[in-house]
Amino acid sequence: MNKELLQLLLPEGLLEYFEFVKVENVVETYNIYISERNIIPSEYEGDKLESKGFFDEETVRDFPLRGKPCFLKIKRRKWLNHNSGKIVYRNWEIVANGTRMTTEFATFLKGAFR
Template sequence: MGTELIKHFLPSQLVEHFDVEKIEQKPIPKTQRFEMRIYLSEKNILPEGCKADEWESKGFTDPKTVQDFPIRGKMVYLVLKCRRWRHKTDKDRIIRNDFSFLAEGAKMTRDLSAFLKDTGRGA
């Protein structure tokens, strides 16, 4: 599946803030099912209220994997690499964007968490 097409299946907030790096599909061991892993990296957009002349991108945090809605019977996992920025003069100050559209404390998107709660299969 192409990276442009997959954007239509992702939460809109992800498409706004992340680029699709790659998509992997692999079999789930001992089953006849497949899972899809969509690797996303955060765009180089500073958190609101921060000035570009004061902050510099300093790479990414460790990837975080969250579960999203299945696509055509395949389990879908989003592997997110979030950016971190360091203050140019105070090197100990690090900031990150707040992605509250991911379900707090859960390893799934907020939309999927709400859907499962509505169906009685709570997350």
């Protein structure tokens, strides 16, 4: 799908950290699937991280499209921090302070995954 069109449909800044996977038109709804890019979170830049796949997919309701409910099917990435031996993931509060992503959207993502 055209990146410019996606930027109009999805929350601002989302495509910096997520990549579009697919869209489904399922019985009166749209499902948009996105997965987090393998970009090391800035707070762990000095650590040795290894991608360990994704958390379970989360479903978040977004604005309707063409009068139909729209759902974002989001897969967030997780990494193994070899320095600490712990699984780590992106802190959306830090992202909001350091990028073009709106604080509102970062708060939305943070709240969606609690």
